[in-house]
Amino acid sequence: MPETTTLDLPMLAGQVDTRLAQQRDPASPAHQVAHCVEIHGPVDATLFASALQRVINACETLRLRVTGPAGDPRQEVGPADGWSWRMVDVSDASDSRAAAQKWMRDDMATPPDPERGPHITQALFRAAPDRYFWYQRVHRFLADGYTCRLVAARVGEVYKALADARDGTVGDTFTPIRRLAEEEAQYRASPSYEEDRRFWIRQLTDRPCPVNLAGRFAAASRTRLRHAVELTPRQGRAVRSLTDRLQMGPSALMLAVTALYTGRLTRTDDLVLGLPVSCRTGGTADTAAGMLSNVLAVRLTPRPDQGVIGLICQASQAVEEALLHQRYRLGDVRRDLRVHERVPLAATQAGAVLGDDPLRFGPYPATMHSLCEGPVEDVSCTLRERSADRRMYLEVEANPALYEQAEVATHAARLVRVLVEVVRAPGRLVEEVDLSGEGTSGVRTRASRLF
Template identity: 25%
Template sequence: MTFSAAALSTDRATRRRLPLVPAQRGMLQGHLTDPASPAWGVALLTELVGQVDDAVLAECLRRVSLEMPSLRLRFDVSTEPATQHVADLTDDVVVTTPLGAADDEAAAARHLAARLAAEPWDVPGGGPLARHTLLVGRTGVWWVQRALHAVVDGYGAWLVRNRVVEHYNHLVSGTELPDRAYPSVEELVAQPRRSEDDQRDFWREYLQGAPERVSPADRAHHVVARPHRHDVVLPSSVRVGLGATLGNRVWTYPLIAAGAAYVARVSEEDSAVVGVPVLGRDTAIDRATTVNMMHVLPLRVPVEPDDDLASLTRRVVDSARSTRPHQQTPTETIFEAVPSAWRAGRLHGPTINVMPYDDDPVIPGVTVTTQALQRGPVYDLLLTIHPLADGSLAVECEAHREIYTLAQTRWHAERFATFVTRLAGATAPLAEVDHRLLQEIEAADELARPRTARVPDDAAPGATWGDVVSAEQLTVPGLDASVPRGYEIRDALGRTTGFTQVGELVAHTASGTVATGQLAALLPDGRVVAHGPVEGRRQVYGRHVEADGVAHDVALLDGVESCTATWEGRRLSLTVTLTPGASEADVARAAKQTAPSGTRPVVHLSALV
């Protein structure tokens, strides 16, 4: 593999202004929209425990920063479109900081690393956009590697880390330094790419007929920093079982298939459209650069009723192969090709990020462990899976904090791990494998236990939206309170729901099943949250919208005494009673803004009498 002489002249800056590759444009634009947010950066913490020469390590970082021109990129955002160029290496790219007299050096280092990862990037200021901090302690060194995502993606960070270790082993132990060459940015951007028209046509056909509902979340929100996170470890036996799915020891595709099946199930669909990060590196030049080439592309995976993990894995492989020639399609191009995705504001649901290349490098006499502090923006759920040294698989579940609660993040992480564990090595149809947690199954069984109602069914109206009641307080129209009944909450696929998942409440009696006409969700303590009548829920742009839920939110606005909501065709009709002195224009505007996108709200105002 050879690159031009310009690529090897890494001691000179390249002042020529160059265009950005498509994946860079999206990440840079995201950062410019919210410059203070660390969500648009990448940060790794590599812990090196043992006898580490921090001065040599710092020298290695400088050498690699010279070797890889892309690590010295700067962006000029004063022009439209933005451009990039390579700058000289500056002294502040590598900083060494003593940890001091910390009792727990590892904890102190992680705390400082988290603070560094949250520092904003000053793109217009022209400073370095890839930095390294060495936190030096008595027992080792903690290396904080961070960069703007447009300059370094996850693969690029791995490339840098491993090259630094190669240099360190060469200088300290005398091992041979592998001969590697890294391309110039000119060579990177000069490569021919597929036409956007061809890409647009492919994605329009590929996503034709895909479900609009691609996520269990019924809200959308712009990217924010510091997502919720819950980690789980899958034992090595699960990795072995996944590798046995197709008899080839490959565990990655079966894991993606299991993730797609999980997403389809919790989204209440018979097909999944998951996000799958792809390297986007088609050429040798691409594979030798750190800049963000990665895309999160939609992967469409139909789930058939008689599928087992093997058949679904084959479908995943075929689907992924069909997208491979189109991995560098700009996100905006796909949105243009799929109007329904544009209306919904998302191309896919949760992202399944499988990182089989994430093994830690080796330094003789030193324990090397790397963890991600910041992988980039989280739009929904992000499930990152990578192997550990003992053969197990680490699952990092990150969730958008404005869409999911911390408890829901934990449940999704543990449900996914439970589902994968039950599937690994099994030959049973997917439909027969329960994805719910043991405590969810036990809580559902308790809800289904026959009991009588505490009050006569005609004594009072049923629970209103948001009310939390016990099973004994539930009522069923037309069913005598003395008749023993158990309850079940079913999703749109007819499966029993997990915690906080909204579904239709049905009653089971000795004579059969009775529909209640109500929506509800089960809580971990066995109580039930009311979500209004079944006919009050509609799917709008892939999200479930409950009329009573919107009315509840509008009723909390300033100037609103009360609110009711009903569907009139495809429009959501809001009847709002104002408090004395409230501005009709302000309340009407706020009510329309509160209603979810696509509900086409109509607001009727009346004064409090």
């Protein structure tokens, strides 16, 4: 079982960067990670509470507390008594989903405080006898999106074990924070760290001037705009078929599509885009709960006379190379290049989250919805696939200081048009791809504030 208290732990590099960002805007609620798990069946609240308590007891990162003076902050793992969970019944509301969403929006509007806490919020909503929503929110200082998915999967496993009258002991499921800190210290003192540093300096020293779809930049906002476009099953299968045929990850395809779209609209053939990564490498990859995620600055050249297939392959190769150096943090890259905090480096981001293992609570499937995974500086384009039903959709999040909701919806629809055309006919030239978004047959578009 995990230790009750571990004293005097150093902060991970990701924690330091997140803490600094929060200190620059203490009132911002953007520096948090929130997810909602939609459970498609009845939930035993007593078993759920027991499963949740056991997992939080075992997950050190959810019990971290800042210690030490302001100039030399440290952290420790405390007892699991700084959090609580609520059972909220919204089944009598005319729209139970909307009622649950409002509660979550109100909670996410509260600025988290990494110095004091509470650091996590947990709530279970009863929307109907056979429909529940489990909401969890945590400060990004403690955890990233991968951690929340890891915790959700483990709670589902423990809940099922308890429901089946089996042992629901969690044990040493999660990598201890001390081990993560030791591995990071070893990396930063190793030749690999210097090799990674040289790689990113070579890639970005002569980087182009930043551009984006808004034609101007702003600091990351405290809120976000969202719009999702659902692909048809046939279109989703076509995406899978192309990535399988080219033996490439879907994130590389989304980077290529975003580069093509942004490059054409801004008339730019040299772009630096951000690729969010979980940054789980080595032996702790599957059980590493903590703030480890990173953003990689991927440079692409979507020339109009280039073949689409060539751009896709370029993106795939660039992603493969970047992943070899993914432990070197974007904050360190900015410092190495002396990029001012207000100057964008990889503000437009693109990626994909496909193929997650399906969640289950007892015999019932569950769908995990991402509500917030940190600030949005410009535009973030993510291709997602729901684990419960394998429905695929493209979600665009945008900074409201730069875009209106109608613009976000337009960009989302057009990006799907580009994705569908690229998948259908990758042999054409970049300049031949239609960006209008008209005639996108079979695409269902909808606003998506939460899920």
